[in-house]
Amino acid sequence: MDRTGNFLRGALVLSVAGALSKILGAVYRIPLARLLGGEGMGLYQMAYPIYTTILALATAGVPVAISVLVSRKETQGYTGDSKKILRLSIILLLVFGLILTLLVMKSARFLANTVLHEPRAYYPILAVAPAIFFSGLMSVFRGFFQGHQWMIPTAVSQVLEQLFRVTAVIILAFMLFPKGLEYAAAGATFGAVVGGVVSLIVLSIFYLKFNQTEEARPGQLIYSGEGSWQMTKELVRLAVPVSFGAVVLPLVQVLDAIIVPGRLMAIQYTTSQATELYGQLAGMAAVLISLPTIFTISIATSLVPAISEARAQNDSILLNNRINHGLRAGMIISFPCAAGLYVLAWPICDLLYATPEAGIPLEVLAFSTIVLAAFQLSSAGLQGIGRPEIAMRHLILTGGLKTVFNYSLTAVPMLNIKGAALGTLAAFTIGSLMNIYSLRTHTGVKYEVGRLLKLTFMTVVMGFSVKIGYGLLVGGGIASSWATLLSIMLGILVYGVLLLLGKEFDLDMMRKIVR
DSSP states (O other), X not given: OOSSOOHHHHHHHHHHHHHHHHHHXXXXXXXXXXXXXXXXXXXXXXXXXXXXXXXXXXXXXXXXXXXXXXXXXHHHTOHHHHHHHHHHHHHHHHHHHHHHHXXXXXXXXXXXXXXXXXXXXXXXXXXXXXXXXXXXXXXHHHHHHHHTTOOHHXXXXXXXXXXXXXXXXXXXXXXXXXXXXXXXXXXXXTHHHHHHHHHHHHHHHHHHHHXXXXXXXXXXXXXXXXXXXXXXXXXXXXXXXXXXXXXXXXXXHHHHHHHHHHHHHHTTOOHHHHHHHHIIIIIIIHHHHHTTHHHHHHHHHXXXXXXXXXXXXXXXXXXXXXXHHHHHXXXXXXXXXXXXXXXXXXXXXXXXXXXXXXXXXXXXXXXXXXHHHHHHHHHHHXXXXXXXXXXXXXXXXXXXXXXXXXXXXXXXXXXTHHHHHHHHHHHHXXXXXXXXXXXXHHHOOOOOHHHHHXXXXXXXXXHHHHHHHHHHHHHTTOOHHHHHHHHHHHXXXXXXXXXXXXXXXXXXXXXXXXX
C-alpha cells in the first residue's frame, strides 16, 4: 500500500470506480421501470430524495473532515491521533446515524401522508431508512483511507456497493411485486441497505488489512496529547459546512423545477411547452453536463488530503504544485468536454435523445462544465487548508444567484430556456472566481495562467477540427449519428496529439499516475 500516495493516481482510481457506478446506476433503471411502470417508479422516486437529502446533510462532510484531520496528523507524525480520530468518528456516526434512522422510520407515515400526499410511499421510506446508518459508518472508513491517500478501498467499496444494490433492487422488486406496487417499491429502496451493508463489510476487511500492515511496522503509536473533545469539535467544524453545502444544490434544483416552467408560462408558453422545455434543460442537457463531473469530483476528492498534507508540512512549493496540478488535471478534462458539447450540441442530443432541439440549452450550458470543475477543485483546495466554511458560503451565494438569474433571464422572450442555462453559467462563473480568489488569498498560490491559455488554444483547435469534420462527414452523405460518433473520435485524437505535442500530458505525468 502506498501511504504517501499520489492524488493523480487516486483520482484515476476514483474516476474509474465512479464511471462504473454511474453505468450500473443508469442500467438498472431500465428493467426496474419495465417492472414497476410509471406509478411504481413514482413511489420509488418519492422515497429516494428524502433519503439522499438526509444522508447528504448527515454524512457528506464526514469523509472530507476525517481525510483532512488524518492527513494532517500523519504528516505531523502523530500516528496515534489518526487512529483516535477514527474511533471518535465511528462513535459519533454510530449514535448520529442511529438517531437519524429511527427518526426517519418514526416519521415515515407523516412524510408519506402529509408531505408527499401519497400514503403508499410509507413502505419505501421505511425500507430505505436503515441505509442512513450504514452509509454514515461507510463515510468514516472512506474518509480515513482518503486521509492516508489510499483510494482503492473507497473505489472498490463504491463499485461493490452499487453492484449489490442494483442486484438487490431488481430481485426484491420482482419478489414483492405480487404483493402490490408499494411493496415492490419498498423492496427496490431496500437495495440501498443491502449495498450499504456490503460496502461496510468490504471497508472493514480493508481496515483489518491496513491494521495488520501498521502493526508490522517498527515503533509505537505517537499521540499529540490533544483531547477527544477538542478533536470532535474540529471534526464537526470541518464536516458541517461541507454537509450543508451538499444540500444547497438539490434545493436549488427543486426551486428551478418551480421557477423555470413558471417563468416560461409568464411569456405565453403553454404548460405543455414549458414542461417540455424544462425537460430538455434539466432532463437532457444537464445530464450531459454532469458526466465530466465523474472525473473532476474524483480529482477533488484526492486533492483534499494532498493539500492538507502539504499545508501541515508548511511546504508552500508543494502546496502550490498540488493546487496547480489539480486544476490542470481538471481543466484538461473539462475544456474539451465543453468544446465538444458546444460544437456538437444538436447532433449529440439527436443521437442520444432523438430530440435535437435540446441542443439549444446545451450550447450555453456546455461551458458550465469548465466553471463547475473550477468550483469543485477550488472548493477542494479550501477544504484541504481547513476552510470549508468559505466554500460553503460561496456555494450558498452561487445557489442564490442561480435562482435570481434563472427567474430574471428565463422570462426574457428572446432567451426563454436559454436564459435558465445562462443563469447557471453566470452563477457558477461568479462562484468559482470567488473560490479561486479566496484560495489564492489564503495560500498565496500562483496560478499557472499561461498553461491554461495553452490548453484553451488546444481546445479551440480541437473544436474547429470537430466542427469541420462533422460538416464534411454529413456533406459526404454519412448519417448524422455516425458522423457525430466519428467526429467525437476525431476530437479525442486531435486533442490527445496536441496535449502530447504541447507537453501538457507527458510521460512524467503518466508515470505519476501509474507508478
